[in-house]
Amino acid sequence: QSALTQPPSASGSPGQSVTISCTGTSSDVGGYNYVSWYQQHPGKAPKLMIYEVNKRPSGVPDRFSGSKSGNTASLTVSGLQAEDEADYYCSSYAGIKWVFGGGTKLTVL
Amino acid sequence: EVQLVESGGGLVQPGGSLRLSCAASGFTFSSSGMTWVRQAPGKGLEWVSHISSSGTTTYYADSVKGRFTISRDNAKNSLYLQMNSLRDEDSAVYYCVRFRSGSYFDYWGPGTLVTVSS
Numbered sequence: 001q002s003a004l005t006q007p008p009s010a011s012g013s014p015g016q017s018v019t020i021s022c023t024g025t026s027s028d029v030g031g032y033n034y035v036s037w038y039q040q041h042p043g044k045a046p047k048l049m050i051y052e053v054n055k056r057p058s059g060v061p062d063r064f065s066g067s068k069s070g071n072t073a074s075l076t077v078s079g080l081q082a083e084d085e086a087d088y089y090c091s092s093y094a095g096i097k098w099v100f101g102g103g104t105k106l107t108v109l
Numbered sequence: 110e111v112q113l114v115e116s117g118g119g120l121v122q123p124g125g126s127l128r129l130s131c132a133a134s135g136f137t138f139s140s141s142g143m144t145w146v147r148q149a150p151g152k153g154l155e156w157v158s159h160i161s162s163s164g165t166t167t168y169y170a171d172s173v174k175g176r177f178t179i180s181r182d183n184a185k186n187s188l189y190l191q192m193n194s195l196r197d198e199d200s201a202v203y204y205c206v207r208f209r210s211g212s213y214f215d216y217w218g219p220g221t222l223v224t225v226s227s
Contacts, residue, residue, distance in 0.1 A: 036213035051213035052211045089154050
């Protein structure tokens, strides 16, 4: 059982927006602004998409955005494209350890 | 270009040992904290261990504490994970990952597969 809770699946049509939630506790998500999100295509290594809740690394499209409220963080993908279909994982610092969510499979219909 | 390349994975019997290595290039290795993250087949990501840039501070997940040892050689730009008393549940792809001070992981190696089975 993963430390952070994500929905197992999410979906949307091309051009639509989809939001993936990541729920933790006051000891991880709620306690620090150190939430990050990773995209993983099948057979590939994860790729950083969002860090420190809402910052995008260079090269990540601005269609990807992050936010946090209390113990729940969210990743929003706007203007869905076929290449966004992948698994998404959230992660949070939890005090001398790091925890991940169980992952959400995003399907572009 | 940042590159991280893991090696040392393979098939090992329960109770056995394995040492993973990660060769880093394209950045100042001695200035970066490093982390191992694993992923069991068909499962999610699990943080395993972290080492500070100097190597003086290390952290471990409860699931591997006392069995795994993380280390680094800054002169060789290399990261290691010594895995002892291996269990079936340690079977996974192990990723070498660069850690950033905002508590995130910005570059990942392609991973090396460890299979623990009799």
